[in-house]
Amino acid sequence: MASASGYGSTQQESLNFPWPNLEILLDMTCEGQAVTPEVHAKVEKGFFLSTTDQKWTCYRRNYFSVACHFELHPNINNGRLYLKRNNCQEQIQAMGMRLSAAVDGSGGKSIELIQHTPKRDNGPKNKIDVTKVSPTPSAGRGEHTVSPHGIYQVPMSTFHATGAVAGPYLPLQHSGESSGSSSSTHTPQLSSQYPYSASAASHLPVPGQHTMHTFERVQFKQATANNGKRRASQQYFHLIVELFADVRKDGSDTANWVKVAQRVSDKIVVRGRSPSHYQNEGNHGQPGRGGSASGGSGYSTSSGTMYGGTNAGGFRSSAGTYGGSSSGAGGYRANQYGVHPSSDGDGSGSSPGSVDEGAVDTDHPIDAVMSDAERADIQGYEGYQYYPSTIYEGVPQQTLPPLSKVESMARYSSDPRQYAVKAEYADAVPGAQWSNGGCGRFQGVESSRGYYPDLSASYS
DNA sequence: TTCGACACATACTC
């Protein structure tokens, strides 16, 4: 597909969409050590900051993409992972990720996301299901991969002869089954039904090794309430990237996915109507590619100049795409509306509620995903810092799920030490690559683009 | 007001 790459400033803008909150829902252990997961997410396209209210916005009918991966700390090579649940330990057979959405954050009403094929209306529309994703090796982050006996290993050797990604032993992580379930009918992750995902697969160190997954061609099935011009009681959605562990019993061929952690995005306004409806506030409809349909809306694309520098076919080859997209920033939106994606913060923050109070929040930095340096610093802190606080300020603690540990980015940003570390290693850590959308040298990338999982998996 | 479907326009790839 050619397209998606072309959004110039739009795509770059989307990359700044903040994911402020990491929630750890269940404890995991590996070789007797507590393991802390860290979920990373990045919106690759489709979102923009509304010029009128500085709220993150997208159109229901337009595609957006979310790339995600996760890490485990410490990353113990070949150690068995266990999930602590109900006072017992269950061995984790595989791990996976899923994209979902909800009103009012993770505790709100679930919002259905649908994933299209290139055939769009003519093709199937699927709910997004759990996709197996291997933990990202922590190489190069100041945290070494550790053997079960505590022996440090050279990160570069993490892909050994078997092709296994360094990290815990996950027996069914690379089984051929669909991510959703091993039972019944399933579609291979890299479906042959449509010829996409090829380049994404080419990033894989070994077939089936996915340390990163991009949910592409995703749409909200519904728009936020009252996203029209009146702005009364504006509702907000939140995207949620969920990390699951498959704790099926030995011998079972049915996945038993248990959610162990999730990262919750900033609030989003989903517009249900055509961009022309919002024209007076500036065109943020992605002017990149399709022009106005018949009849014209009066803001047709400033074709050509916007896309010149972008990597054509960007979403097929995710590596190296994002950074280059900036050359399109001189296009329509950037000039006409003056939206600066990298300006400090989306300004929207995470609202405790789904309704707009009218205030413009400024409490979340754009780079809301904890950087590797930040995490390393935290990890290095004797005794992992545990903050049993609310997800959102002002939200009663009881709204949190039991056992949840919540990271609030505020605690990072308030620590000057973190900034110092972050700045120093900003170019060196794999997270920087991640931020640029590129793949780490050994990071497998898989797109959900052609993936149509069966929905028979059980969740708990 | 929102959503689904259809259709058109346009950028991109081959």
Next chain:
DNA sequence: GGAGTATGTGTCGA
């Protein structure tokens, strides 16, 4: 340069 593809979005009816 043309065909095919992918995607944004205008329009209309429910």
